[in-house]
Amino acid sequence: VDDIEEKERYSSSTVGLLKLLKVEQEFIDSLISKADQLGDKFVSLRLYLSSVGYELNRSYNERVVYVSNPINAFSLLRRIHKDLPKWHAFFKEDIGKGDLSTLDDVVKKVPSDVDMLSAVRGIQRIERVYDLKLDDLAQGVLQGVQYNTKLTYRDLIAMGDSMYQQRDIQAAAKWYRIACKRELENSEELLVGILGDPSEPLHRQYVKSLFIYASILSEPSKPIEEVLIMGENLLAHASLEELDSIMSDLNDPRIDAEVEKVLYRAKRSPSNFEIGCRGLYRRKTNLECRYKSTANAFLRLAPLKFEEISLDPFMAMYHGVLYDSEIRALKGQSWNMVNGYASERNGTEIRDTVARYDWWTAASLTRERINQRIVDMTGFNFPSDEKLQVTNYGLGSYFQPHFDYSSDGFETPDVTTLGDRLASVIFYAGEVRQGGATVFPEINVTVFPQKGSMLYWFNLHDDGRPDIRSQHLVCPVVNGDRWTLTMWIPMFPQMFGYPCKS
Numbered sequence: 001v002d003d004i005e006e007k008e009r010y011s012s013s014t015v016g017l018l019k020l021l022k023v024e025q026e027f028i029d030s031l032i033s034k035a036d037q038l039g040d041k042f043v044s045l046r047l048y049l050s051s052v053g054y055e056l057n058r059s060y061n062e063r064v065v066y067v068s069n070p071i072n073a074f075s076l077l078r079r080i081h082k083d084l085p086k087w088h089a090f091f092k093e094d095i096g097k098g099d100l101s102t103l104d105d106v107v108k109k110v111p112s113d114v115d116m117l118s119a120v121r122g123i124q125r126i127e128r129v130y131d132l133k134l135d136d137l138a139q140g141v142l143q144g145v146q147y148n149t150k151l152t153y154r155d156l157i158a159m160g161d162s163m164y165q166q167r168d169i170q171a172a173a174k175w176y177r178i179a180c181k182r183e184l185e186n187s188e189e190l191l192v193g194i195l196g197d198p199s200e201p202l203h204r205q206y207v208k209s210l211f212i213y214a215s216i217l218s219e220p221s222k223p224i225e226e227v228l229i230m231g232e233n234l235l236a237h238a239s240l241e242e243l244d245s246i247m248s249d250l251n252d253p254r255i256d257a258e259v260e261k262v263l264y265r266a267k268r269s270p271s272n273f274e275i276g277c278r279g280l281y282r283r284k285t286n287l288e289c290r291y292k293s294t295a296n297a298f299l300r301l302a303p304l305k306f307e308e309i310s311l312d313p314f315m316a317m318y319h320g321v322l323y324d325s326e327i328r329a330l331k332g333q334s335w336n337m338v339n340g341y342a343s344e345r346n347g348t349e350i351r352d353t354v355a356r357y358d359w360w361t362a363a364s365l366t367r368e369r370i371n372q373r374i375v376d377m378t379g380f381n382f383p384s385d386e387k388l389q390v391t392n393y394g395l396g397s398y399f400q401p402h403f404d405y406s407s408d409g410f411e412t413p414d415v416t417t418l419g420d421r422l423a424s425v426i427f428y429a430g431e432v433r434q435g436g437a438t439v440f441p442e443i444n445v446t447v448f449p450q451k452g453s454m455l456y457w458f459n460l461h462d463d464g465r466p467d468i469r470s471q472h473l474v475c476p477v478v479n480g481d482r483w484t485l486t487m488w489i490p491m492f493p494q495m496f497g498y499p500c501k502s
């Protein structure tokens with residue numbers, strides 16, 4: 001369990017997804033360097049490059065934009081997980097005479113089944129929390145924004161297969177149905193020979209899922225494993241002709257419309273936090289934005305953009321307070337990140353990875369400057385060599401509703417000497433185009449990350465009792481490179497410096 005769990009999940013941070021892009025790049029580079037040994041297979045190298053949509057010389061920013069899009073991220077992970085090993089085996093035959101170590105090294109970095117499952121769950125989470133239409137998602141439309149990318153035929157089938165394995169037959173049938181409306185993008189004989197033709201297995205899976213789903217609807221008390229076996233048996237004996245004839249029935253627009261109605265009925269109503277993630281809470285009207293220049297000498301010299309977010313409990317933002325140069329330095333550091341999990345360990349079950357994080361412990365002038373800025377902006381008292389937490393999110397990464405105070409189970413070794421976490425300070429340090437809001441469901445507050453902004457709020461009442469209204473979560477990132485810097489402010493050092501609010 002430890003081994004599986006502590007391994008980096010490629011999809012749970014943009015750093016991980018960039019590494020994945022690098023794996024593909026290394027594979028391509030080592031193939032190109034062996035091009036003279038490829039002989040007849042030189043054509044296949046070009047076929048491979050066109051099948052991955054490879055573009056030479058992407059800049060760092062272009063790569064970040066690429067992996068920030070969940071469609072690209074999923075496609076990337078799927079094709080490296082499932083297709084790259086097949087290409088490797090294919091090319092290896094011919095390069096066999098030469099040195100294979102670089103190619104073999106690349107294959108060792110291929111994402112595991114658990115990575116694949118995490119990526120699927122990321123897509124699933126985005127779909128559910130934001131109520132996206134599967135057809136839109138498949139076409140690269142995210143919350144009404146059309147991106148220049150889409151899920152491929154093989155991606156759609158992989159989503160269906162994963163749902164099937166997870167016993168979510170209804171979802172499997174939905175994905176299979178969308179795949180059945182598509183065709184293989186690259187149907188060159190050579191390519192199909194290497195990667196396999198997924199069409200027949202897809203049709204079998206689609207018919208099987210519909211049969212199983214129909215059985216579940218008509219006999220809900222029958223154990224799912226029994227129904228699955230029935231489905232498997234039914235399809236195991238179906239001939240290609242029988243399958244084709246069922247498929248042509250299913251392609252009839254009237255029948256398809258009926259199937260669609262059944263698959264998509266019974267819409268679930270959104271939870272309050274989902275409404276928050278979608279940005280649909282009613283706006284508060286008694287709040288103001290201003291330049292803040294009165295709190296202390298620092299602000300008098302350099303007024304900052306200040307925005308009230310909530311008056312009770314108090315919550316506010318400063319804008320433009322983390323500079324691009326600092327963000328570049330932050331993202332450029334080689335963090336030794338570890339997994340953050342969405343839940344406590346429960347046997348051997350694979351836990352959702354929330355994001356990747358590390359503690360910024362090494363002394364640095366940048367860190368000191370940022371800490372001093374927090375002191376100046378908030379009036380809290382803490383030493384400027386305090387460590388900060390750096391967090392990076394990935395494909396559909398999120399953080400479940402929680403409290404920052406220690407009675408919620410957080411490890412805070414300092415709590416006896418410094419007191420509980422009175423306040424939390426978050427700097428948004430990445431470009432998040434869609435999703436990834438910080439939501440406070442108890443008070444219906446949604447804060448969308450804006451690069452360079454800082455948000456802070458109180459977790460405790462004046463007398464130190466936990467304030468349950470501080471409950472918060474991070475919504476799944478839809479499209480973005482979400483980085484944050486976090487500082488938790490301990491209570492006791494504020495005792496004499498921080499005025500009580502009442």
Ligand SMILES: O=C(O)CCC(=O)C(=O)O
Nearest residue numbers: 404426438472474484486
């Ligand atoms: O990144 C955010 O918006 C909040 C993160 C958070 O809640 C935490 O780290 O405790």
Ligand SMILES: [Fe+2]
Nearest residue numbers: 402403404472
């Ligand atoms: Fe938190």
